[in-house]
Protein backbone atom coordinates (compact mmCIF):
# COMPACT_ATOMS: atom_id res chain seq x y z
CA UNK A 1 0.00 0.00 0.00
CA UNK A 2 1.53 3.28 -1.15
CA UNK A 3 0.21 5.77 1.34
CA UNK A 4 -1.89 4.72 4.32
CA UNK A 5 -3.80 7.98 4.44
CA UNK A 6 -4.04 8.59 0.67
CA UNK A 7 -7.74 7.83 0.45
CA UNK A 8 -8.46 10.15 3.39
CA UNK A 9 -6.50 13.07 2.02
CA UNK A 10 -7.33 12.98 -1.66
CA UNK A 11 -10.57 12.94 -3.62
CA UNK A 12 -11.02 10.95 -6.78
CA UNK A 13 -9.88 12.89 -9.82
CA UNK A 14 -10.19 11.35 -13.25
CA UNK A 15 -9.25 12.11 -16.87
CA UNK A 16 -11.21 14.97 -18.37
CA UNK A 17 -12.57 15.25 -21.90
CA UNK A 18 -12.26 17.91 -24.57
CA UNK A 19 -15.27 20.19 -24.91
CA UNK A 20 -18.14 18.32 -26.65
CA UNK A 21 -18.66 21.02 -29.29
CA UNK A 22 -14.97 20.88 -30.22
CA UNK A 23 -14.50 17.13 -30.16
CA UNK A 24 -17.44 16.38 -32.44
CA UNK A 25 -15.59 18.19 -35.23
CA UNK A 26 -13.41 15.11 -35.72
CA UNK A 27 -13.18 11.40 -34.91
CA UNK A 28 -10.09 11.50 -32.72
CA UNK A 29 -9.85 10.32 -29.11
CA UNK A 30 -10.64 13.18 -26.76
CA UNK A 31 -9.75 11.98 -23.25
CA UNK A 32 -7.11 14.23 -21.66
CA UNK A 33 -4.78 12.02 -19.59
CA UNK A 34 -3.85 13.05 -16.06
CA UNK A 35 -0.23 14.11 -15.59
CA UNK A 36 2.06 11.51 -13.97
CA UNK A 37 2.14 13.31 -10.60
CA UNK A 38 -1.66 13.34 -10.36
CA UNK A 39 -1.81 9.67 -11.35
CA UNK A 40 0.65 8.88 -8.60
CA UNK A 41 -1.61 10.69 -6.13
CA UNK A 42 -4.65 8.85 -7.44
CA UNK A 43 -2.81 5.52 -7.14
CA UNK A 44 -1.98 6.41 -3.53
CA UNK A 45 -5.71 6.36 -2.75
CA UNK A 46 -5.77 2.56 -3.12
CA UNK A 47 -6.18 0.98 0.32
CA UNK A 48 -4.70 -2.41 -0.63
CA UNK A 49 -7.84 -3.90 0.90
CA UNK A 50 -7.60 -7.18 2.80
CA UNK A 51 -10.23 -8.40 0.38
CA UNK A 52 -9.55 -6.44 -2.81
CA UNK A 53 -13.08 -6.26 -4.18
CA UNK A 54 -11.74 -4.67 -7.37
CA UNK A 55 -10.41 -8.18 -8.22
CA UNK A 56 -13.94 -9.43 -7.94
CA UNK A 57 -14.98 -7.06 -10.71
CA UNK A 58 -12.10 -7.67 -13.09
CA UNK A 59 -12.58 -10.55 -15.57
CA UNK A 60 -8.85 -10.72 -16.42
CA UNK A 61 -7.86 -10.83 -12.75
CA UNK A 62 -5.73 -7.69 -12.98
CA UNK A 63 -3.64 -7.34 -9.80
CA UNK A 64 -4.93 -3.84 -9.25
CA UNK A 65 -3.60 -2.96 -5.77
CA UNK A 66 -0.14 -4.18 -6.80
CA UNK A 67 0.17 -1.87 -9.78
CA UNK A 68 -1.47 1.00 -7.93
CA UNK A 69 1.31 0.63 -5.38
CA UNK A 70 3.98 0.47 -8.09
CA UNK A 71 2.68 3.65 -9.74
CA UNK A 72 2.74 5.38 -6.39
CA UNK A 73 6.35 4.24 -6.02
CA UNK A 74 7.07 5.61 -9.52
CA UNK A 75 8.04 2.13 -10.70
CA UNK A 76 6.09 2.28 -13.96
CA UNK A 77 8.09 -0.42 -15.65
CA UNK A 78 7.35 -3.00 -12.97
CA UNK A 79 3.72 -1.85 -13.01
CA UNK A 80 3.62 -2.57 -16.75
CA UNK A 81 5.06 -6.06 -16.33
CA UNK A 82 2.54 -6.76 -13.60
CA UNK A 83 -0.32 -5.51 -15.78
CA UNK A 84 0.82 -7.53 -18.78
CA UNK A 85 0.94 -10.67 -16.65
CA UNK A 86 -2.87 -10.71 -16.69
CA UNK A 87 -3.89 -8.63 -19.71
CA UNK A 88 -2.39 -8.71 -23.21
CA UNK A 89 -3.87 -5.40 -24.28
CA UNK A 90 -4.29 -3.00 -21.34
CA UNK A 91 -4.32 0.01 -23.68
CA UNK A 92 -7.59 -1.38 -25.14
CA UNK A 93 -9.31 -1.99 -21.81
CA UNK A 94 -7.84 1.23 -20.42
CA UNK A 95 -9.90 3.02 -23.06
CA UNK A 96 -13.08 1.05 -23.67
CA UNK A 97 -13.70 -1.16 -20.65
CA UNK A 98 -16.76 -0.13 -18.61
CA UNK A 99 -14.53 -0.80 -15.58
CA UNK A 100 -16.46 -3.26 -13.43
CA UNK A 101 -13.38 -3.06 -11.17
CA UNK A 102 -14.25 0.52 -10.25
CA UNK A 103 -17.85 -0.45 -9.50
CA UNK A 104 -16.48 -3.15 -7.18
CA UNK A 105 -13.81 -0.96 -5.52
CA UNK A 106 -14.36 -0.55 -1.78
CA UNK A 107 -14.09 3.22 -2.19
CA UNK A 108 -17.09 3.10 -4.52
CA UNK A 109 -19.25 2.57 -1.43
CA UNK A 110 -18.84 6.34 -1.02
CA UNK A 111 -18.82 7.01 -4.80
CA UNK A 112 -15.08 7.65 -4.81
CA UNK A 113 -13.55 4.56 -6.45
CA UNK A 114 -9.86 4.54 -7.29
CA UNK A 115 -9.39 5.68 -10.92
CA UNK A 116 -8.30 2.16 -11.85
CA UNK A 117 -9.07 2.39 -15.56
CA UNK A 118 -7.16 5.65 -16.11
CA UNK A 119 -4.16 4.29 -14.19
CA UNK A 120 -4.23 1.10 -16.28
CA UNK A 121 -4.36 3.14 -19.48
CA UNK A 122 -1.53 5.39 -18.36
CA UNK A 123 0.71 2.44 -17.50
CA UNK A 124 0.18 0.90 -20.94
CA UNK A 125 0.55 4.19 -22.83
CA UNK A 126 3.75 4.96 -20.94
CA UNK A 127 5.07 1.49 -21.73
CA UNK A 128 4.62 2.12 -25.45
CA UNK A 129 6.07 5.62 -25.24
CA UNK A 130 9.16 4.46 -23.39
CA UNK A 131 9.73 1.55 -25.77
CA UNK A 132 9.23 -1.01 -23.01
CA UNK A 133 6.66 -3.00 -24.98
CA UNK A 134 8.60 -5.20 -27.35
CA UNK A 135 7.99 -8.58 -28.99
CA UNK A 136 8.45 -11.56 -26.68
CA UNK A 137 9.00 -14.47 -29.06
CA UNK A 138 9.12 -17.98 -27.63
CA UNK A 139 12.62 -19.30 -27.01
CA UNK A 140 11.72 -22.76 -28.27
CA UNK A 141 9.14 -23.88 -30.82
CA UNK A 142 6.82 -26.80 -30.21
CA UNK A 143 6.28 -27.72 -33.86
CA UNK A 144 2.50 -27.55 -33.31
CA UNK A 145 0.26 -25.48 -35.57
CA UNK A 146 -2.86 -23.68 -34.38
CA UNK A 147 -5.48 -21.88 -36.48
CA UNK A 148 -7.34 -19.06 -34.75
CA UNK A 149 -10.47 -17.87 -36.54
CA UNK A 150 -11.29 -14.23 -35.85
CA UNK A 151 -9.02 -11.35 -34.90
CA UNK A 152 -11.19 -9.62 -32.29
CA UNK A 153 -9.81 -9.25 -28.77
CA UNK A 154 -10.48 -12.94 -28.04
CA UNK A 155 -8.66 -14.20 -31.14
CA UNK A 156 -5.75 -11.78 -30.71
CA UNK A 157 -5.24 -12.59 -27.02
CA UNK A 158 -5.45 -16.31 -27.74
CA UNK A 159 -3.02 -16.09 -30.66
CA UNK A 160 -0.49 -14.06 -28.68
CA UNK A 161 -0.53 -16.47 -25.75
CA UNK A 162 -0.18 -19.51 -28.02
CA UNK A 163 2.69 -17.95 -29.99
CA UNK A 164 4.49 -17.13 -26.75
CA UNK A 165 4.08 -20.77 -25.73
CA UNK A 166 5.99 -21.74 -28.88
CA UNK A 167 3.19 -22.76 -31.24
CA UNK A 168 2.96 -21.65 -34.86
CA UNK A 169 -0.22 -19.61 -34.99
CA UNK A 170 -2.18 -18.41 -38.01
CA UNK A 171 -5.08 -15.99 -37.48
CA UNK A 172 -7.76 -16.06 -40.17
CA UNK A 173 -9.87 -12.91 -40.46
CA UNK A 174 -12.68 -12.35 -42.95
CA UNK A 175 -12.46 -8.56 -42.78
CA UNK A 176 -9.80 -6.60 -44.58
CA UNK A 177 -8.27 -5.41 -41.30
CA UNK A 178 -7.57 -6.97 -37.91
CA UNK A 179 -9.34 -6.23 -34.63
CA UNK A 180 -12.96 -7.45 -34.88
CA UNK A 181 -15.36 -5.05 -33.18
CA UNK A 182 -12.41 -3.07 -31.83
CA UNK A 183 -11.70 -2.15 -35.45
CA UNK A 184 -15.05 -1.76 -37.12
CA UNK A 185 -17.59 -1.51 -34.27
CA UNK A 186 -15.99 0.82 -31.75
CA UNK A 187 -15.48 4.28 -33.26
CA UNK A 188 -12.08 5.97 -33.42
CA UNK A 189 -13.16 8.59 -30.91
CA UNK A 190 -13.36 5.83 -28.29
CA UNK A 191 -10.24 4.01 -29.44
CA UNK A 192 -7.93 4.98 -32.29
CA UNK A 193 -6.94 2.09 -34.53
CA UNK A 194 -3.18 2.60 -34.63
CA UNK A 195 -3.31 0.92 -31.21
CA UNK A 196 -4.41 -2.33 -32.89
CA UNK A 197 -1.87 -1.97 -35.71
CA UNK A 198 1.11 -1.75 -33.37
CA UNK A 199 -0.06 -4.81 -31.42
CA UNK A 200 -0.33 -6.66 -34.75
CA UNK A 201 3.27 -5.69 -35.54
CA UNK A 202 4.34 -6.96 -32.11
CA UNK A 203 2.50 -10.23 -32.67
CA UNK A 204 3.96 -10.75 -36.14
CA UNK A 205 7.41 -10.33 -34.61
CA UNK A 206 6.41 -13.03 -32.11
CA UNK A 207 5.67 -15.35 -35.02
CA UNK A 208 1.90 -14.95 -35.54
CA UNK A 209 0.78 -15.06 -39.18
CA UNK A 210 -2.28 -13.00 -40.11
CA UNK A 211 -4.47 -13.87 -43.07
CA UNK A 212 -7.03 -11.11 -43.56
CA UNK A 213 -9.86 -11.14 -46.15
CA UNK A 214 -10.11 -14.89 -45.60
CA UNK A 215 -13.43 -16.23 -44.38
CA UNK A 216 -13.25 -19.69 -42.87
CA UNK A 217 -16.16 -21.72 -44.22
CA UNK A 218 -16.10 -19.76 -47.49
CA UNK A 219 -12.54 -19.02 -48.68
CA UNK A 220 -11.02 -21.88 -46.74
CA UNK A 221 -12.86 -24.89 -45.35
CA UNK A 222 -12.84 -26.31 -41.84
CA UNK A 223 -11.72 -29.58 -43.44
CA UNK A 224 -8.64 -27.90 -44.84
CA UNK A 225 -7.86 -26.33 -41.44
CA UNK A 226 -8.19 -29.73 -39.82
CA UNK A 227 -5.75 -31.20 -42.30
CA UNK A 228 -3.19 -28.44 -41.85
CA UNK A 229 -3.36 -27.57 -38.16
CA UNK A 230 -3.19 -29.42 -34.86
CA UNK A 231 -5.95 -27.37 -33.25
CA UNK A 232 -8.52 -24.78 -34.28
CA UNK A 233 -9.87 -21.98 -32.08
CA UNK A 234 -13.15 -20.37 -33.10
CA UNK A 235 -13.19 -16.72 -32.00
CA UNK A 236 -15.59 -15.39 -34.60
CA UNK A 237 -17.72 -13.21 -32.31
CA UNK A 238 -21.51 -12.97 -32.06
CA UNK A 239 -22.27 -11.08 -35.23
CA UNK A 240 -25.88 -11.98 -35.97
CA UNK A 241 -27.83 -8.75 -35.30
CA UNK A 242 -31.28 -8.61 -33.71
CA UNK A 243 -33.64 -7.30 -36.36
CA UNK A 244 -36.75 -5.10 -36.22
CA UNK A 245 -39.88 -7.02 -37.01
CA UNK A 246 -42.49 -4.31 -37.58
CA UNK A 247 -44.27 -3.00 -40.69
CA UNK A 248 -42.06 -0.71 -42.76
CA UNK A 249 -38.80 -2.10 -41.37
CA UNK A 250 -37.84 -3.13 -44.90
CA UNK A 251 -37.59 0.50 -46.06
CA UNK A 252 -34.08 1.49 -47.16
CA UNK A 253 -33.74 4.14 -44.41
CA UNK A 254 -33.79 1.41 -41.75
CA UNK A 255 -30.22 0.18 -41.35
CA UNK A 256 -28.08 -1.92 -39.08
CA UNK A 257 -25.84 -0.04 -36.67
CA UNK A 258 -22.82 -2.12 -37.65
CA UNK A 259 -23.15 -1.13 -41.33
CA UNK A 260 -23.23 2.52 -40.31
CA UNK A 261 -20.32 2.27 -37.84
CA UNK A 262 -18.15 0.13 -40.13
CA UNK A 263 -18.45 2.61 -42.98
CA UNK A 264 -17.30 5.51 -40.82
CA UNK A 265 -14.44 3.52 -39.32
CA UNK A 266 -13.27 2.67 -42.83
CA UNK A 267 -13.46 6.32 -43.91
CA UNK A 268 -11.42 7.23 -40.84
CA UNK A 269 -8.84 4.65 -41.91
CA UNK A 270 -8.49 6.55 -45.18
CA UNK A 271 -10.48 4.20 -47.40
CA UNK A 272 -12.10 5.53 -50.56
CA UNK A 273 -15.89 5.84 -50.42
CA UNK A 274 -16.12 2.89 -52.80
CA UNK A 275 -14.14 0.71 -50.41
CA UNK A 276 -15.77 2.07 -47.24
CA UNK A 277 -19.31 1.76 -48.57
CA UNK A 278 -19.41 -0.82 -51.37
CA UNK A 279 -23.21 -1.03 -51.14
CA UNK A 280 -23.79 2.72 -51.07
CA UNK A 281 -23.01 5.56 -48.71
CA UNK A 282 -24.92 5.65 -45.44
CA UNK A 283 -24.59 8.84 -43.43
CA UNK A 284 -26.56 10.80 -40.86
CA UNK A 285 -25.63 14.19 -42.34
CA UNK A 286 -28.59 16.60 -42.19
CA UNK A 287 -30.96 13.82 -41.09
CA UNK A 288 -33.31 13.19 -38.22
CA UNK A 289 -31.75 10.03 -36.83
CA UNK A 290 -33.39 7.57 -34.49
CA UNK A 291 -31.23 4.98 -32.80
CA UNK A 292 -33.17 2.00 -31.48
CA UNK A 293 -31.34 0.36 -28.58
CA UNK A 294 -29.81 1.88 -25.48
CA UNK A 295 -26.48 0.01 -25.19
CA UNK A 296 -22.88 0.63 -26.27
CA UNK A 297 -23.66 0.15 -29.95
CA UNK A 298 -26.48 2.68 -29.78
CA UNK A 299 -24.27 5.17 -27.95
CA UNK A 300 -21.58 4.77 -30.63
CA UNK A 301 -24.23 5.50 -33.29
CA UNK A 302 -25.17 8.68 -31.40
CA UNK A 303 -21.54 9.90 -31.30
CA UNK A 304 -20.97 9.04 -34.97
CA UNK A 305 -24.25 10.68 -36.08
CA UNK A 306 -23.34 13.90 -34.29
CA UNK A 307 -19.92 13.92 -35.91
CA UNK A 308 -21.51 13.42 -39.31
CA UNK A 309 -23.72 16.46 -38.69
CA UNK A 310 -27.14 14.91 -38.04
CA UNK A 311 -30.06 17.35 -37.78
CA UNK A 312 -31.30 15.57 -34.65
CA UNK A 313 -30.44 12.37 -32.81
CA UNK A 314 -32.93 10.45 -30.67
CA UNK A 315 -32.16 7.21 -28.89
CA UNK A 316 -34.99 5.03 -27.68
CA UNK A 317 -34.97 2.01 -25.43
CA UNK A 318 -37.67 -0.54 -24.66
CA UNK A 319 -36.63 -0.99 -21.03
CA UNK A 320 -37.67 1.51 -18.35
CA UNK A 321 -35.32 4.31 -17.38
CA UNK A 322 -32.95 2.95 -14.73
CA UNK A 323 -32.40 4.82 -11.46
CA UNK A 324 -29.90 7.70 -11.59
CA UNK A 325 -28.14 6.29 -8.56
CA UNK A 326 -27.87 2.72 -7.37
CA UNK A 327 -28.66 1.53 -3.86
CA UNK A 328 -25.14 0.59 -2.79
CA UNK A 329 -26.37 -1.58 0.07
CA UNK A 330 -28.11 -3.77 -2.50
CA UNK A 331 -25.68 -3.66 -5.41
CA UNK A 332 -22.06 -3.18 -4.30
CA UNK A 333 -19.65 -4.81 -5.22
CA UNK A 334 -21.65 -6.03 -8.20
CA UNK A 335 -22.23 -4.16 -11.45
CA UNK A 336 -25.21 -1.91 -10.71
CA UNK A 337 -28.15 -1.30 -12.99
CA UNK A 338 -28.23 2.50 -13.19
CA UNK A 339 -28.56 5.29 -15.71
CA UNK A 340 -25.39 5.54 -17.75
CA UNK A 341 -24.62 8.69 -19.67
CA UNK A 342 -21.79 8.13 -22.12
CA UNK A 343 -19.51 10.79 -23.56
CA UNK A 344 -21.54 10.45 -26.80
CA UNK A 345 -24.75 11.29 -24.96
CA UNK A 346 -23.06 14.38 -23.54
CA UNK A 347 -22.45 15.53 -27.10
CA UNK A 348 -26.17 15.81 -27.67
CA UNK A 349 -29.08 13.38 -28.05
CA UNK A 350 -32.64 13.02 -26.88
CA UNK A 351 -33.12 9.82 -24.93
CA UNK A 352 -36.39 8.11 -24.19
CA UNK A 353 -37.18 4.90 -22.30
CA UNK A 354 -40.02 2.39 -22.08
CA UNK A 355 -40.82 2.98 -25.73
CA UNK A 356 -42.07 0.25 -28.06
CA UNK A 357 -41.75 0.68 -31.81
CA UNK A 358 -44.94 -0.08 -33.79
CA UNK A 359 -44.33 0.94 -37.40
CA UNK A 360 -41.80 2.61 -39.63
CA UNK A 361 -43.70 5.34 -41.45
CA UNK A 362 -42.67 6.01 -45.06
CA UNK A 363 -43.53 8.08 -48.10
CA UNK A 364 -42.47 7.30 -51.67
CA UNK A 365 -40.28 4.49 -50.39
CA UNK A 366 -38.46 6.75 -47.92
CA UNK A 367 -38.55 6.68 -44.15
CA UNK A 368 -40.31 9.72 -42.68
CA UNK A 369 -41.00 8.65 -39.12
CA UNK A 370 -41.28 5.99 -36.46
CA UNK A 371 -44.60 5.30 -34.78
CA UNK A 372 -44.13 4.32 -31.14
CA UNK A 373 -46.16 3.67 -28.04
CA UNK A 374 -45.26 4.08 -24.40
CA UNK A 375 -45.21 0.95 -22.30
CA UNK A 376 -45.07 0.00 -18.68
CA UNK A 377 -43.56 -3.11 -17.20
CA UNK A 378 -45.90 -4.91 -14.82
CA UNK A 379 -44.58 -8.07 -13.14
CA UNK A 380 -41.97 -8.42 -15.87
CA UNK A 381 -44.64 -8.13 -18.56
CA UNK A 382 -44.77 -5.30 -21.07
CA UNK A 383 -48.08 -3.45 -21.35
CA UNK A 384 -48.89 -0.72 -23.85
CA UNK A 385 -50.26 2.48 -22.33
CA UNK A 386 -53.50 3.31 -24.06
CA UNK A 387 -53.56 6.57 -25.99
CA UNK A 388 -49.79 7.09 -25.67
CA UNK A 389 -48.91 6.57 -29.32
CA UNK A 390 -46.66 9.14 -30.95
CA UNK A 391 -44.64 9.54 -34.14
CA UNK A 392 -41.01 10.65 -34.16
CA UNK A 393 -39.78 12.27 -37.38
CA UNK A 394 -36.99 10.23 -38.95
CA UNK A 395 -34.93 10.02 -42.14
CA UNK A 396 -32.60 7.34 -40.82
CA UNK A 397 -33.33 4.61 -38.28
CA UNK A 398 -30.34 2.74 -36.91
CA UNK A 399 -30.91 -0.68 -35.35
CA UNK A 400 -28.69 -1.20 -32.31
CA UNK A 401 -30.72 -3.81 -30.46
CA UNK A 402 -27.90 -6.22 -29.77
CA UNK A 403 -26.88 -9.50 -31.33
CA UNK A 404 -28.66 -12.82 -31.13
CA UNK A 405 -25.45 -14.87 -31.36
CA UNK A 406 -22.82 -16.12 -33.78
CA UNK A 407 -23.58 -16.40 -37.49
CA UNK A 408 -24.36 -20.04 -38.27
CA UNK A 409 -24.03 -20.06 -42.06
CA UNK A 410 -20.58 -20.92 -43.33
CA UNK A 411 -18.02 -21.81 -40.68
CA UNK A 412 -20.26 -23.06 -37.87
CA UNK A 413 -22.54 -25.08 -40.13
CA UNK A 414 -19.48 -26.58 -41.78
CA UNK A 415 -17.77 -27.42 -38.50
CA UNK A 416 -20.86 -29.15 -37.13
CA UNK A 417 -19.96 -28.18 -33.55
CA UNK A 418 -22.74 -28.41 -31.00
CA UNK A 419 -24.49 -25.17 -30.09
CA UNK A 420 -26.10 -24.16 -26.81
CA UNK A 421 -29.83 -23.47 -26.51
CA UNK A 422 -29.04 -19.79 -27.04
CA UNK A 423 -27.18 -20.57 -30.25
CA UNK A 424 -23.64 -19.96 -29.02
CA UNK A 425 -20.86 -22.49 -29.54
CA UNK A 426 -21.03 -25.02 -26.73
CA UNK A 427 -17.78 -25.23 -24.76
CA UNK A 428 -17.04 -24.88 -21.05
CA UNK A 429 -14.61 -22.45 -19.41
CA UNK A 430 -12.27 -25.19 -18.19
CA UNK A 431 -11.14 -26.74 -21.45
CA UNK A 432 -12.92 -24.45 -23.97
CA UNK A 433 -13.35 -27.54 -26.12
CA UNK A 434 -16.30 -27.90 -28.45
CA UNK A 435 -18.07 -31.15 -29.31
CA UNK A 436 -15.24 -31.67 -31.83
CA UNK A 437 -11.99 -32.59 -30.02
CA UNK A 438 -9.83 -30.55 -32.37
CA UNK A 439 -11.93 -27.40 -32.14
CA UNK A 440 -11.99 -24.87 -29.28
CA UNK A 441 -14.10 -21.74 -28.90
CA UNK A 442 -13.81 -18.49 -26.96
CA UNK A 443 -15.04 -14.90 -26.73
CA UNK A 444 -18.45 -13.75 -27.92
CA UNK A 445 -18.72 -16.82 -30.14
CA UNK A 446 -18.84 -18.96 -26.99
CA UNK A 447 -20.43 -16.66 -24.41
CA UNK A 448 -22.62 -14.42 -26.60
CA UNK A 449 -22.34 -10.67 -26.93
CA UNK A 450 -20.18 -9.38 -24.09
CA UNK A 451 -17.21 -7.10 -23.40
CA UNK A 452 -13.64 -6.65 -24.63
CA UNK A 453 -12.28 -7.61 -21.22
CA UNK A 454 -14.23 -10.89 -21.21
CA UNK A 455 -13.01 -11.63 -24.73
CA UNK A 456 -9.40 -11.12 -23.62
CA UNK A 457 -9.95 -13.35 -20.61
CA UNK A 458 -11.47 -16.12 -22.70
CA UNK A 459 -8.78 -15.82 -25.37
CA UNK A 460 -6.08 -16.24 -22.74
CA UNK A 461 -7.81 -19.14 -21.01
CA UNK A 462 -8.58 -20.90 -24.29
CA UNK A 463 -4.90 -20.59 -25.25
CA UNK A 464 -3.99 -22.31 -22.01
CA UNK A 465 -6.48 -25.08 -22.71
CA UNK A 466 -5.15 -25.59 -26.24
CA UNK A 467 -1.54 -25.60 -25.01
CA UNK A 468 -2.40 -28.22 -22.40
CA UNK A 469 -4.30 -30.33 -24.93
CA UNK A 470 -1.39 -30.24 -27.39
CA UNK A 471 1.49 -30.61 -24.94
CA UNK A 472 0.00 -32.45 -21.96
CA UNK A 473 1.17 -29.63 -19.65
CA UNK A 474 1.04 -25.87 -19.79
CA UNK A 475 2.66 -22.91 -18.11
CA UNK A 476 0.26 -20.37 -19.52
CA UNK A 477 -1.77 -18.62 -16.81
CA UNK A 478 -5.49 -19.14 -16.45
Ligand SMILES: Cc1cc2nc3c(=O)[nH]c(=O)nc-3n(C[C@H](O)[C@H](O)[C@H](O)COP(=O)(O)OP(=O)(O)OC[C@H]3O[C@@H](n4cnc5c(N)ncnc54)[C@H](O)[C@@H]3O)c2cc1C
Nearest residue numbers: 150152153154174180181216236237443444450451452455
Ligand atom coordinates in the same frame (compact mmCIF):
# COMPACT_ATOMS: atom_id res chain seq x y z
C1 LIG B 1 -20.62 -1.10 -31.67
C2 LIG B 1 -20.09 -1.86 -30.50
C3 LIG B 1 -19.45 -1.17 -29.48
C4 LIG B 1 -18.93 -1.85 -28.40
N1 LIG B 1 -18.31 -1.15 -27.42
C5 LIG B 1 -17.74 -1.80 -26.39
C6 LIG B 1 -17.03 -1.08 -25.39
O1 LIG B 1 -16.97 0.14 -25.41
N2 LIG B 1 -16.44 -1.79 -24.39
C7 LIG B 1 -16.49 -3.16 -24.35
O2 LIG B 1 -15.91 -3.75 -23.44
N3 LIG B 1 -17.19 -3.87 -25.28
C8 LIG B 1 -17.79 -3.21 -26.29
N4 LIG B 1 -18.48 -3.93 -27.24
C9 LIG B 1 -18.48 -5.41 -27.17
C10 LIG B 1 -17.12 -5.96 -27.64
O3 LIG B 1 -16.70 -5.26 -28.79
C11 LIG B 1 -17.21 -7.46 -27.93
O4 LIG B 1 -17.69 -8.12 -26.78
C12 LIG B 1 -15.81 -8.03 -28.27
O5 LIG B 1 -15.24 -7.37 -29.37
C13 LIG B 1 -15.90 -9.53 -28.56
O6 LIG B 1 -14.65 -9.98 -28.96
P1 LIG B 1 -14.49 -11.29 -29.86
O7 LIG B 1 -13.04 -11.37 -30.16
O8 LIG B 1 -15.13 -12.43 -29.19
O9 LIG B 1 -15.34 -11.02 -31.17
P2 LIG B 1 -15.29 -9.86 -32.27
O10 LIG B 1 -14.67 -8.62 -31.75
O11 LIG B 1 -16.68 -9.78 -32.79
O12 LIG B 1 -14.33 -10.44 -33.39
C14 LIG B 1 -14.70 -11.56 -34.16
C15 LIG B 1 -13.91 -11.53 -35.46
O13 LIG B 1 -14.07 -12.77 -36.12
C16 LIG B 1 -14.18 -12.54 -37.50
N5 LIG B 1 -14.86 -13.70 -38.10
C17 LIG B 1 -16.10 -14.15 -37.83
N6 LIG B 1 -16.37 -15.27 -38.55
C18 LIG B 1 -15.26 -15.50 -39.28
C19 LIG B 1 -14.93 -16.51 -40.26
N7 LIG B 1 -15.79 -17.47 -40.58
N8 LIG B 1 -13.70 -16.45 -40.83
C20 LIG B 1 -12.81 -15.47 -40.51
N9 LIG B 1 -13.09 -14.49 -39.61
C21 LIG B 1 -14.29 -14.52 -39.01
C22 LIG B 1 -14.98 -11.26 -37.58
O14 LIG B 1 -14.83 -10.62 -38.83
C23 LIG B 1 -14.39 -10.47 -36.42
O15 LIG B 1 -13.28 -9.70 -36.86
C24 LIG B 1 -19.05 -3.26 -28.32
C25 LIG B 1 -19.72 -3.96 -29.33
C26 LIG B 1 -20.24 -3.27 -30.41
C27 LIG B 1 -20.96 -4.00 -31.48
Ligand code: SF4
Nearest residue numbers: 046047049054105106
Ligand atom coordinates in the same frame (compact mmCIF):
# COMPACT_ATOMS: atom_id res chain seq x y z
S1 SF4 C 1 -10.96 -2.36 -3.88
FE1 SF4 C 1 -10.25 -0.28 -4.47
S2 SF4 C 1 -9.12 0.45 -2.67
FE2 SF4 C 1 -9.35 -1.76 -2.39
S3 SF4 C 1 -7.50 -2.70 -3.26
FE3 SF4 C 1 -8.98 -2.58 -4.95
S4 SF4 C 1 -8.58 -0.60 -5.97
FE4 SF4 C 1 -7.56 -0.53 -3.96
